Amino acid sequence: MSKKMKSVYGDVKENYSFKIKLKSTILFIWFLILTIICLLPIYILIINATRSHTEIANGLSFIPGGNLGQNFKRVFTSPEYKIAYNALHGYKNSLFITCCSTFLTVFFSALTAYGIHVYDFKLKEISYSVILLVMMVPMQVTSAGFVSFMSDLKLTNTYWPLILPSIAAPAVVYFMRSYMKSSFPLDIVEAARIDGCGEFRTFLSIAIPMMKPAIAVQAIFAFIASWNNFYTPNMILISVDMKKKTLPMMVSALQSSDKFNDYGAIYLAIALSIIPIIIAYVLLSRFIIAGVALGGVKE
Amino acid sequence: MASGAQRRIKSISYAKYGYIFILPFFLVYFFFQLWPLINTFIVSFHGNGKNVEDWVGLQNYKDILFGGSRKVRVIHESFFTCLKNTVILWVGNFIPQLALSLSLAVWFTEAQLKIPGKGFFKVVMYLPNIITAASVAVLFLQLCGQSETNPGAVNLILYKLGIVKRGIIGKGLYSTVPLVEGVWQSRIVVMFIQTWMWFGNTMIMLMSGIQGINPSLFEAASIDGASSGQVFRKITLPLLTPIMAYTLITSMIGGLQMFDIPFLYTKTGNVKDHLKTMAVMIFQYFHAQANENKIGYAGAVSVMLFFITLALGLIAFYMTRDKDEIAKKKQRKKIAQQAKRESKQFGGISL
Numbered sequence: 001m002s003k004k005m006k007s008v009y010g011d012v013k014e015n016y017s018f019k020i021k022l023k024s025t026i027l028f029i030w031f032l033i034l035t036i037i038c039l040l041p042i043y044i045l046i047i048n049a050t051r052s053h054t055e056i057a058n059g060l061s062f063i064p065g066g067n068l069g070q071n072f073k074r075v076f077t078s079p080e081y082k083i084a085y086n087a088l089h090g091y092k093n094s095l096f097i098t099c100c101s102t103f104l105t106v107f108f109s110a111l112t113a114y115g116i117h118v119y120d121f122k123l124k125e126i127s128y129s130v131i132l133l134v135m136m137v138p139m140q141v142t143s144a145g146f147v148s149f150m151s152d153l154k155l156t157n158t159y160w161p162l163i164l165p166s167i168a169a170p171a172v173v174y175f176m177r178s179y180m181k182s183s184f185p186l187d188i189v190e191a192a193r194i195d196g197c198g199e200f201r202t203f204l205s206i207a208i209p210m211m212k213p214a215i216a217v218q219a220i221f222a223f224i225a226s227w228n229n230f231y232t233p234n235m236i237l238i239s240v241d242m243k244k245k246t247l248p249m250m251v252s253a254l255q256s257s258d259k260f261n262d263y264g265a266i267y268l269a270i271a272l273s274i275i276p277i278i279i280a281y282v283l284l285s286r287f288i289i290a291g292v293a294l295g296g297v298k299e
Numbered sequence: 300m301a302s303g304a305q306r307r308i309k310s311i312s313y314a315k316y317g318y319i320f321i322l323p324f325f326l327v328y329f330f331f332q333l334w335p336l337i338n339t340f341i342v343s344f345h346g347n348g349k350n351v352e353d354w355v356g357l358q359n360y361k362d363i364l365f366g367g368s369r370k371v372r373v374i375h376e377s378f379f380t381c382l383k384n385t386v387i388l389w390v391g392n393f394i395p396q397l398a399l400s401l402s403l404a405v406w407f408t409e410a411q412l413k414i415p416g417k418g419f420f421k422v423v424m425y426l427p428n429i430i431t432a433a434s435v436a437v438l439f440l441q442l443c444g445q446s447e448t449n450p451g452a453v454n455l456i457l458y459k460l461g462i463v464k465r466g467i468i469g470k471g472l473y474s475t476v477p478l479v480e481g482v483w484q485s486r487i488v489v490m491f492i493q494t495w496m497w498f499g500n501t502m503i504m505l506m507s508g509i510q511g512i513n514p515s516l517f518e519a520a521s522i523d524g525a526s527s528g529q530v531f532r533k534i535t536l537p538l539l540t541p542i543m544a545y546t547l548i549t550s551m552i553g554g555l556q557m558f559d560i561p562f563l564y565t566k567t568g569n570v571k572d573h574l575k576t577m578a579v580m581i582f583q584y585f586h587a588q589a590n591e592n593k594i595g596y597a598g599a600v601s602v603m604l605f606f607i608t609l610a611l612g613l614i615a616f617y618m619t620r621d622k623d624e625i626a627k628k629k630q631r632k633k634i635a636q637q638a639k640r641e642s643k644q645f646g647g648i649s650l
Contacts, residue, residue, distance in 0.1 A: 023412060024412045024414050027412065034424060035424070038424055041442060044452050045438055108324055108327075111321075111323065111324075112324040115317050122314070124317065133612075136552060136608060139556070140577075141602075142339055143582070144581060144584075145338030146331070148585070149335050164331060167327040168325075230431070248432075255436075263441070270437055273433075274438075277429060293503050293507040
């Protein structure tokens with residue numbers, strides 16, 4: 001290579017890598033800013049949960065205060081919280097409803113997807129098309145009829161209407177069917193049949209273990225969706241005691257400022273409602289992000 | 300020669316298991332979703348009251364769409380306000396959200412850029428999406444809440460930045476931005492919350508779309524000396540159109556359901572008129588109130604919402620269906636038809 005060429009190409013190369021470096025640095029700063037925007041509200045929430053009312057009113061702080069114990073006492077013992085907010089009852093109720101409905105969603109969606117995938121029957125294609133079609137119908141549209149039907153059945157103010165409908169989750173069925181198409185060969189079912197395995201047992205002891213990855217992802221999303229659900233419980237549990245309400249319902253009671261006027265206590269109450277799901281997210285974030293990338297479940 | 304046993308095995312049909320396996324789904328679906336939907340239609344043709352009222356036909360729809368007497372006009376106006384609010388809140392959240400997530404998705408997938416901690420950024424940006432929307436609404440209500448003595452965290456930040464002044468009215472008092480009470484201010488906060496919650500999700504969806512594009516296209520472009528702007532305009536954007544259209548439609552459907560945040564972003568417990576969305580309106584109408592139950596109107600609004608959603612859903616379905624599969628099916632049909640025609644040509648004798 002001649003000296004001239006070398007110098008020219010060297011320059012270009014240096015210039016190019018400098019450009020990339022500059023762009024990378026600028027983007028890194030931009031990402032940092034976005035990270036701060038994403039985390040700042042949550043950070044302020046947690047810091048303010050440890051500060052007293054007057055401290056919060058007087059200014060912003062980024063270091064925790066020393067009022068956490070006082071706020072805790074207030075959230076769990078003062079009269080205005082006693083009638084509207086109890087984190088422990090909230091956790092218990094939300095966890096119960098969420099666990100039941102997550103189990104039902106995942107199990108019955110796998111069952112339905114398996115039924116459609118493995119067996120040949122007349123209504124196979126039609127039933128799958130129906131599932132695809134109803135995937136998009138939002139809860140809000142059916143809610144007026146749902147509530148009036150539930151109150152006819154005297155099921156309002158019970159947990160049944162919050163748990164049972166999760167058996168029919170079209171989007172999850174769709175996801176499981178796509179997963180089965182790519183990684184569940186029908187030969188296995190044949191082999192199981194030859195070995196004398198019953199149909200239902202084949203599903204339980206062969207299909208479910210093989211579908212574990214799909215089930216795990218869908219279970220996480222079903223859990224989050226049910227845990228965060230505010231709309232359905234709010235319309236079904238119309239006049240129940242505070243002790244039977246779900247966590248989002250309790251948090252929503254904190255909105256009115258004339259009853260709840262100790263800022264530190266309110267921040268702590270909100271923080272208590274958010275922290276469990278953040279911990280779960282930190283532990284499971286890898287699966288969650290992979291799951292969203294797989295096609296995503298949009299509320 | 301097939302023995303009797305062999306013949307019997309051949310004739311075993313497993314179809315009934317298919318029906319048994321999908322039965323629970325359809326039973327529950329019928330009971331808890333399809334029947335309520337039908338019930339919504341039925342309710343929308345009946346009068347308004349706590350119990351089932353007389354059949355009124357299309358009167359509810361007429362009232363909502365065209366108004367009428369004074370009492371009805373309130374509902375007519377409220378419907379169009381809610382529709383307007385829904386559109387405003389959706390547009391104001393979707394445009395920044397798409398711009399942000401598209402640019403982020405492109406930068407995250409660009410192979411030449413060496414940015415440390417990409418995985419961490421992704422995790423952080425998705426975080427707001429999994430937090431309970433109700434908690435988020437109440438949290439932002441606290442952060443934005445203002446009174447003259449307690450300006451709230453956002454106003455304090457604005458004060459530090461010099462946007463909010465202190466001591467105009469009295470000593471130590473802030474002249475705050477009305478982030479909860481103001482019409483446009485509160486709308487902007489709601490849009491911000493929606494964007495904040497959803498941009499990470501959209502970003503990851505678009506990223507998986509970009510990763511699905513054949514990487515040799517990007518390689519060829521970079522060998523040909525295309526700038527990153529050209530690559531984006533000529534390769535990424537056109538090939539990403541289907542997934543972007545899908546995102547647009549699902550986001551529109553999601554926007555029509557927007558409920559938690561506008562419903563809870565108020566200090567008095569009454570939803571602000573300028574934040575009322577369609578979902579909030581439906582909820583308020585059917586929710587058991589003392590003497591103002593408007594279940595018929597709730598049904599009628601729901602039915603209209605249903606048809607809008609259905610139209611959007613069909614568009615999304617049409618765009619995301621497997622195009623190769625359909626093309627193959629068409630080809631197969633064509634071949635079959637051709638074969639048929641040919642066999643007719645030769646008098647039914649296949650050659």
